[in-house]
Structure formats: C-alpha cells, structure tokens
Amino acid sequence: MPVAAPESRTGRWERPRPAVIVAITLPVLLAVVVAAIAIVVRVRGIGGPDAAAPAPAETGPLAVAPVDAPGAGSPECTSVLGAVPAELPGPEEPLPERPLSAPAPAGVRAWVAAPRPVVLRCGLPRPVELTPSSPLIEINGVNWLQLTDIAPDPTLSSYVAVDRPVYVVLTMPSTVGSGPLQAVSDAVRTTLPPTPIAVR
Numbered sequence: 001m002p003v004a005a006p007e008s009r010t011g012r013w014e015r016p017r018p019a020v021i022v023a024i025t026l027p028v029l030l031a032v033v034v035a036a037i038a039i040v041v042r043v044r045g046i047g048g049p050d051a052a053a054p055a056p057a058e059t060g061p062l063a064v065a066p067v068d069a070p071g072a073g074s075p076e077c078t079s080v081l082g083a084v085p086a087e088l089p090g091p092e093e094p095l096p097e098r099p100l101s102a103p104a105p106a107g108v109r110a111w112v113a114a115p116r117p118v119v120l121r122c123g124l125p126r127p128v129e130l131t132p133s134s135p136l137i138e139i140n141g142v143n144w145l146q147l148t149d150i151a152p153d154p155t156l157s158s159y160v161a162v163d164r165p166v167y168v169v170l171t172m173p174s175t176v177g178s179g180p181l182q183a184v185s186d187a188v189r190t191t192l193p194p195t196p197i198a199v200r
Contacts, residue, residue: 055114055115056114057112057113057114057115057117058098058112058117059096059098059112060098060099061098061099061100061101061102062098062099062100062101062110062117062119063100063101064100064101064104064105064108064110064119066105067105067121067124068124068125069105069106069107069121069122069123069124069125070123070125071107071122071123071124071166071167072105072106072107072108072121072122072123072124073106073107073123074123074166076122076123076164076165076166076191076192077106077107077122077123077166077168079191079192080122080166080168080187080188080191080192081107081109081120081122083187083190083191084109084120084183084184084187085183085187087111088111088118088176088179088180088183088184089177089179089180089182089183090113090176090177090179090180091175091176091177091179095111095112095113095118095176095180096111096112097109097110097111097112098110098111098112098117106123107121107122107123108120108121108122111180113172113173113175113176114173114175115155115173115175116155116156116172116173118170118171118172118173118176118180119170119171119172120168120169120170120171120184121168121169121171122166122167122168122169123166123167124160124167124169125167126162126167126198127145127147127160127162127167129145129147130145130160130162130197130198130199131199132199132200134199136162136197137159139178139181139182139185140182140185140186140189141185141189141194142161142163142164142185142188142189143161143162143163143197144159144160144161144162144181144185145159145160145162146158146159147159147160154174155173155174155175156171156172156173156174157171157172157174158170158171159171159181161185161188161192162197162198163194163195163196163197164188164192164193164194164195165192165193165195166192168184168188168192170184
C-alpha cells in the first residue's frame with residue numbers, strides 16, 4: 001500500500017525520508033523471512049532427515065554396580081543364569097549378550113539394547129515393595145512384581161520373580177517389548193521350582 005508523503009508547509013507533497021521507508025519496509029521484510037524459514041523447517045524437518053535418528057545401542061563392556069545379592073553365588077542362580085539364552089528376543093532383531101566389565105559381580109548377565117541395556121540379576125533380597133496387596137503379573141507360569149522407574153517419564157522397568165527359591169530381577173527399557181521377560185520366564189520356570197510367595 002503506497003504511503004503518502006507528508007504535506008509540507010508550502011502545501012506541496014514531499015518524498016518520504018529514507019528513515020521512514022526503512023521503518024515501514026523492515027517489519028514486512030522480517031515477516032517474509034520468518035515465514036520462509038517456517039516453511040523450510042516443515043518441509044525438511046528441524047536439523048535435517050537424521051535429526052530424529054535414535055542413538056545406537058552401546059555394545060562394549062558394561063560396568064555393573066555391585067548390590068546386596070546374598071544368593072548370587074547359589075546353585076539356583078548359577079542354574080537359571082545358565083538357562084537364559086545368549087540372545088533375547090527384541091522388537092526387530094535379537095538382542096545379543098553384552099560383556100561385563102571386570103570385576104563383574106556374581107549373578108549378573110546383560111544384553112545390548114537402546115537406550116539402556118537389559119540386565120538380569122539373581123539372588124537379591126526380597127523386595128520391600130512386595131506386600132499382600134501387590135499386583136503381580138504372571139508370565140509363562142512365573143509371578144513377577146513390576147517396579148517402575150520413579151522418573152516422571154520412566155524409561156526402565158524392573159520385574160522381580162517372587163515365587164521361586166531365589167529372587168530374579170530383570171531390568172529393561174520399554175523399547176524392547178515383552179520378549180526378554182518371556183524368555184527369562186521360561187528359563188526361571190524350567191530351572192527353579194515354584195515356592196510360596198513371602199509377602200512379609
């Protein structure tokens with residue numbers, strides 16, 4: 001829209017000063033540039049096509065923090081850990097076993113997964129969360145107590161087998177699905193006899 005020049009004292013119209021032109025055209029030009037950037041971002045995606053690609057899973061030796069596990073060296077733990085397959089079922093392909101950094105604590109195995117590894121521990125104490133009213137999940141004949149990560153957006157869940165002579169704990173990210181829990185349940189069921197659940 002053309003801008004009328006201010007009327008002079010002599011009654012003639014004068015050309016707008018350069019400062020007035022800049023003040024009018026600069027906001028319009030800025031709006032056009034912002035709109036163009038928004039269109040490019042929508043078409044190409046922020047950061048390019050690889051921006052949303054997940055980070056690859058780590059495969060090197062895993063450092064496992066030692067925890068209280070009085071039954072980790074028991075024959076029951078040796079038996080069940082030996083029965084779990086070297087590869088666990090994954091959402092798209094099998095999850096290979098991940099080596100442990102030395103010195104590795106007894107009663108532990110791990111598998112490669114993203115964003116966090118799958119970790120199996122055996123011989124831990126009875127979980128304090130296990131009460132008479134605790135909801136349990138039965139998977140392939142084994143009763144599990146689910147312990148969800150306390151973070152606002154939990155990425156990990158731990159499952160404790162509570163009806164066997166030793167407590168077996170499987171910790172895994174939600175991205176791997178239920179395959180690892182089913183495979184470990186099969187190993188627990190075939191190697192450890194069922195026992196009454198000790199809620200106190």
